[in-house]
Amino acid sequence: MQQLDTMSNQHLGYLLDTRYPSSILSRRALKDRDQLVVTQLENVCNEVGFYICLANMTRTVSGAHDGHNGGYDGGYAERRSRFHTMGNVHSTSLTLDQICELDGSVPYDTKSLKFDEDNIVQLQPFENDCEEPDEDHYDGYYGNLTHEYRKTVSTIRSKTIASFC
Numbered sequence: 747m748q749q750l751d752t753m754s755n756q757h758l759g760y761l762l763d764t765r766y767p768s769s770i771l772s773r774r775a776l777k778d779r780d781q782l783v784v785t786q787l788e789n790v791c792n793e794v795g796f797y798i799c800l801a802n803m804t805r806t807v808s809g810a811h812d813g814h815n816g817g818y819d820g821g822y823a824e825r826r827s828r829f830h831t832m833g834n835v836h837s838t839s840l841t842l843d844q845i846c847e848l849d850g851s852v853p854y855d856t857k858s859l860k861f862d863e864d865n866i867v868q869l870q871p872f873e874n875d876c877e878e879p880d881e882d883h884y885d886g887y888y889g890n891l892t893h894e895y896r897k898t899v900s901t902i903r904s905k906t907i908a909s910f911c
Contacts, residue, residue, distance in 0.1 A: 759803070759866045759899040760787065766898045768843070771800050772850030784900050788848065795905045801845040803861065805872065805895040807879075809835040838863070838872075845901060866899070 762780040776784055784798065791798045840861040846852050863871070872895075879893035 757861070757865060758902045759801070759861065760902070761803075761866060761868055761871055762898045762900060764898065765896055766800075766802070768802055768846075770850075771802065771844065771846045771898070773800075773848040774850070780898075784848070787900055787902065791902060797903050797905055799845050799847055799901045801842040801899050801901050803897045803899045804841050804843055805897065806839045806841070807835055807893045807895070808837045809891055842899075842901070 760783065762776070762783065764777050764780055766775050773781075773784060784800070788798050790796075840863055842859040842861050844852065845859070877895070880896045881894040883892040883894075884890070
């Protein structure tokens, strides 16, 4: 398995509706609309000389804790969440944690491969992202907070680019 460290801006991503575990990431695991979208993208990619793969993506948002403690010192709405709430956002990043071909094979080691949010084809893909994070890391001493959100994405690139897939 070849190691990849960086990702060209010539790759595109399409966020799927469902998050799939890495252990079953393949075309066979896709559900409903995701199956339809990937099939359509694959047909177009085959016609125009592009590759399509599947990947799990992590969006990391770092910022300052807003002072509420996920239900211990907040109001009723705050108690319904098991996560700390974030005030000011300092940085965001996207990484692809695994890239698979549609048959589920993993041709490259792609742990934490950086991906640019501008390369996601949906307009403002995280603008209304009000869901709870998948992970919450809080440093109480400094007040730093990191939320991680996990998604599955189809990745598209030209066959002329010598990179993954």
